[in-house]
Amino acid sequence: MSTGDRRFMPDVGDDLPPGERPMVAVVRAIPGHEEQLAAAIATLTAAVRREPGCREFRSFREAAEPGTFHLYEIYDDTDAFRAHLATGHVARFFTELVRHSTADAGAVTQLVELPVSGPAEIRG
Template identity: 85%
Template structure:
């Protein structure tokens, strides 16, 4: 095993409410299809989590070794519960085998209000 850290730190300073985020994951050359398969399994499992509002996975058209995961959880507690699941632990093992990613692949987001909204 490498010394890469996969578990993101979830601080107490995140805003309340929905917890949107995006992860960009790059495959080790030659591992693209194995990583895609692991992401497909993860996508199915995460969509069944009670706190998951949306989980969508995408493959980059211009770079088929790059994947984008778009996630929204009901709140920070739902995201913490997500991180504690067995399917996430399994996915972290797959990430180590088939990607160059680590916890830095995940970016926490804050939605901007539409113009004219309160």
């Protein structure tokens, strides 16, 4: 989906590692639209948590910047994330993004978890 210069559907490459698909999104409200965007995110969060391929979906509001929201997401795999993007609730959320935020597809950052090789000691 796009509106004018803004494109909302993130690119999901075939070069992502197998297994869990973690990501974060940072979404900023248009000034004066903070509560409308918060409500849209709350609705999205409830719907996504019911998706079969969703392992975790948590939404946060910055304490110091109440118009900035962080979405933390983990899907079973890339296919589950693609299925998530094809849902009606995501399409409705994109409509809300158009009205209440400055976000676009660049809001989503794909993550790759760092391997842990064993017990590590943190030294100060």
